[in-house]
Amino acid sequence: MLKTVISEFIISTTQAQESLPPVLGIPSGTGVPEQGTLFDFVSNIVRWSLGLTGVLLFVILIVSGFIYATAGGDTKKTEDAISQIRNAIIGLFIIGFAFVISNAVLGFIFNIEIE
Numbered sequence: 001m002l003k004t005v006i007s008e009f010i011i012s013t014t015q016a017q018e019s020l021p022p023v024l025g026i027p028s029g030t031g032v033p034e035q036g037t038l039f040d041f042v043s044n045i046v047r048w049s050l051g052l053t054g055v056l057l058f059v060i061l062i063v064s065g066f067i068y069a070t071a072g073g074d075t076k077k078t079e080d081a082i083s084q085i086r087n088a089i090i091g092l093f094i095i096g097f098a099f100v101i102s103n104a105v106l107g108f109i110f111n112i113e114i115e
Contacts, residue, residue: 039110046102054095061088 068081 039106043106046106050095050099050102054092057088057091057095061085061092064088 064081064084067077068085071077071081
């Protein structure tokens with residue numbers, strides 16, 4: 001009984017190892033780009049960084065709005081919340097302009113469009 005279990009385990013382990021991708025190889029069908037240029041890589045980094053920064057600023061805007069709504073007449077909390085809201089909106093505009101500028105630079109110089 002124990003021999004059978006051990007032999008089945010060894011057989012299944014060797015079969016599983018045969019179906020693994022090579023070391024440092026990219027498995028196909030995962031959505032990971034297998035080929036690309038440096039410019040594609042740069043455009044992906046620009047898109048992700050601007051997107052994450054925009055999401056972060058939006059969360060700051062929501063939290064600051066909550067702080068403003070629950071200030072309860074405390075002028076210090078109200079002023080801090082208004083300042084944070086103003087800074088978050090300015091940051092969102094900066095991120096929007098950075099997206100437009102990076103899209104223009106990558107598009108005009110390198111013929112790459114950020115989607």
